[in-house]
Amino acid sequence: xxxxxxxxxxxxxxxxxAACSLLKTLGFTILRAQHRPLRNYASRPVLHKKPELDDxxxxxxxxxxxxxxxxxxxxxKAKPYIPLKxxxxxxxxxxxxxxxxxxxxxxxxxxxxxxxxxxxxxxxKVRRRDLLKIDPxxxxxxxxxxxxxxxxxxxxxxxxxxxxxxxxxRNGEASRLLRRVKRxxxxxxTL
Numbered sequence: 001x002x003x004x005x006x007x008x009x010x011x012x013x014x015x016x017x018a019a020c021s022l023l024k025t026l027g028f029t030i031l032r033a034q035h036r037p038l039r040n041y042a043s044r045p046v047l048h049k050k051p052e053l054d055d056x057x058x059x060x061x062x063x064x065x066x067x068x069x070x071x072x073x074x075x076x077k078a079k080p081y082i083p084l085k086x087x088x089x090x091x092x093x094x095x096x097x098x099x100x101x102x103x104x105x106x107x108x109x110x111x112x113x114x115x116x117x118x119x120x121x122x123x124x125k126v127r128r129r130d131l132l133k134i135d136p137x138x139x140x141x142x143x144x145x146x147x148x149x150x151x152x153x154x155x156x157x158x159x160x161x162x163x164x165x166x167x168x169x170r171n172g173e174a175s176r177l178l179r180r181v182k183r184x185x186x187x188x189x190t191l
Contacts, residue, residue: 013186014181015178016035017033017186018181019062019063019076019118019120019177020033022118023074027068028066030063030065031065034062034188034189035186036185047061047112048110053106056103057111060103061075070113073113074118079095079120079121080123081094081122094138097155097157097158098147098155098158100156108144115144116141116144117141117143118140119165120137120139121138121139122174123137135171135172135174135175136169136171137174142158142159
């Protein structure tokens with residue numbers, strides 16, 4: 001029996017890489033992806049006024065993207081949801097909380113560019129052998145500034161109910177995105 005925590009961590013990494021295609025579909029140009037080798041930039045946008053946090057964001061942000069001339073940091077947060085059959089009908093229960101690391105909570109609020117969070121919710125009943133049967137999968141793009149934080153909590157609450165924010169990927173699209181993920185890209189993230 002596989003450890004659900006390990007599986008969810010791996011799914012999060014898979015979604016981080018798979019989001020590349022989704023971001024392009026949403027109209028973003030990818031300037032930097034954490035799973036790709038770091039290039040030397042002759043001139044790169046300043047992401048944070050503190051040099052150590054600027055370096056951190058350039059190295060560890062999931063994506064640095066551009067759309068309509070504006071540069072954004074983009075963090076992918078994938079988490080399972082619970083499908084439950086009640087009264088003969090299927091219902092989807094999605095948690096409003098999204099976890100952030102201490103370093104993210106330090107760097108994101110004062111970043112010099114907007115920080116976007118790409119939320120991806122996938123069914124928690126899926127297992128490694130079922131990756132090609134992952135539908136339905138939902139996503140939303142939310143500004144980090146819209147999250148609400150309680151003192152000393154790692155997670156922030158989404159500004160609205162997930163059902164109001166999320167869009168559904170077309171059937172088969174999630175499987176197609178996950179199939180494109182290369183092991184070499186995942187290994188760069190787990191180092």
